Amino acid sequence: MGVDQYLWKDRVQLGLTFFENKFRDLIQWAMTSPWPFTGTYFNIAAARTKGLEFYLQAKPFPGFTARTAYTYLTYLKVTDDGGINSISIIRGQNLLRRPRQTWSFDLNYHHESLELNFHGLYVGPRIDVRYPPIGAARRVGNGGYFTADLAAYYTVVKNLGPLHRVQLMARAQNLFDKKYEEVFGFSSPRFQILGGLRLEI
Numbered sequence: 001m002g003v004d005q006y007l008w009k010d011r012v013q014l015g016l017t018f019f020e021n022k023f024r025d026l027i028q029w030a031m032t033s034p035w036p037f038t039g040t041y042f043n044i045a046a047a048r049t050k051g052l053e054f055y056l057q058a059k060p061f062p063g064f065t066a067r068t069a070y071t072y073l074t075y076l077k078v079t080d081d082g083g084i085n086s087i088s089i090i091r092g093q094n095l096l097r098r099p100r101q102t103w104s105f106d107l108n109y110h111h112e113s114l115e116l117n118f119h120g121l122y123v124g125p126r127i128d129v130r131y132p133p134i135g136a137a138r139r140v141g142n143g144g145y146f147t148a149d150l151a152a153y154y155t156v157v158k159n160l161g162p163l164h165r166v167q168l169m170a171r172a173q174n175l176f177d178k179k180y181e182e183v184f185g186f187s188s189p190r191f192q193i194l195g196g197l198r199l200e201i
Contacts, residue, residue, distance in 0.1 A: 002053075013057045020050035030084045044082030045089045049098070050075045068105040073098065087129055087137045097183065099124035099144065115153040115167075122146045128184035145180035149173045153198065164200040171195070 002017030026045035032038055051073035058066050076098045081091040088096060101124035109116045128142040150172045157166040170193070177191040 011059045013055075015053075015055050017053040018050070019053065021048065023047045023049075024080075026089065028082050028084055028086060028089055030082075030086070042082065042084075044080075044084070045078065046080035047078045047089075047095050048075060049073055049095070063110045065108045066106070067108075069103070071102045073100045076100070087139065093139075094127050097126050097128055097142075099126040101144075113155040115155075117151045117153075118148070119151070120146065120148045123182075130184055140184060142181060142184045145178055146176075147173075147178050147180070148175045150175060162201055167198040167200070169194075169196055169198045 001019075002015055004013065004015040006013050024046045025043035026047060027041050027043055028045045029039055029041050032040055051071060053069065053071045055067065055069040057068075060066075076095050078089050078091050078093055078095060081089050101122075103122040105120045107118040122144065123146075124144040126142055126144075127139055129137050130140045131137045152170050153167045155165050155167050157163065160166065172191070172193050174189060174191045179190065180188055182188050
C-alpha cells in the first residue's frame, strides 16, 4: 500500500510504500541420520517481513535524472522453524542476511549518443552465520557497507536489423575499493573496470 506524488510539472516524483510479506514453505535442511551423517531439505519453515520504502526522483533539466530510494524493515522474523534445531532458521530470530536499512541513489545523464550513470548503494548491518573449519557454527554480525559504480555507454549503431542499438560500454565497479562481504566469510570483488559491447534488441 503506497502513495505517489508528482510535483513541479512532473519533474519531481516522490513515493512512500508500506509492505508486508508472509513466506511459507521456506527450504530448511534437516539431518535424517546421525550415522552416517546424512540429511535432506524440506519445505517447512515460515517467516514474515514488513517495512517502509521511500523514493524521490527529480529531472531538474533535460537529460539529467537523479533518484534515491530508502528501505527500512520494521519486522523480519522467523515465525515457524519447522521444529528443527538449525542455526540458519530459528523461531523468533531475524532472517539471515536481511539488513534493516538499505539506501541507494542514481545520477543519470543522457545527451545524444552518450549515457553516464553514477550509482551508490548502502547495505546496513545484518545477521549471518560463521562456519568454522572445526566446531559448531554460530551466528555473527556482518557489518554494513557502501559501494559506488560509474558507467558510460556510447551508442554507435541504432536500428540495425533486429538490434535496437549497439553500444560501447565501460564500467568501474566498487570505485572506492571497499572491502566487504555480502555473505560472511566470502569476500566480494574489489575495484575493477569492465568494458565491452552492449546489444539491445
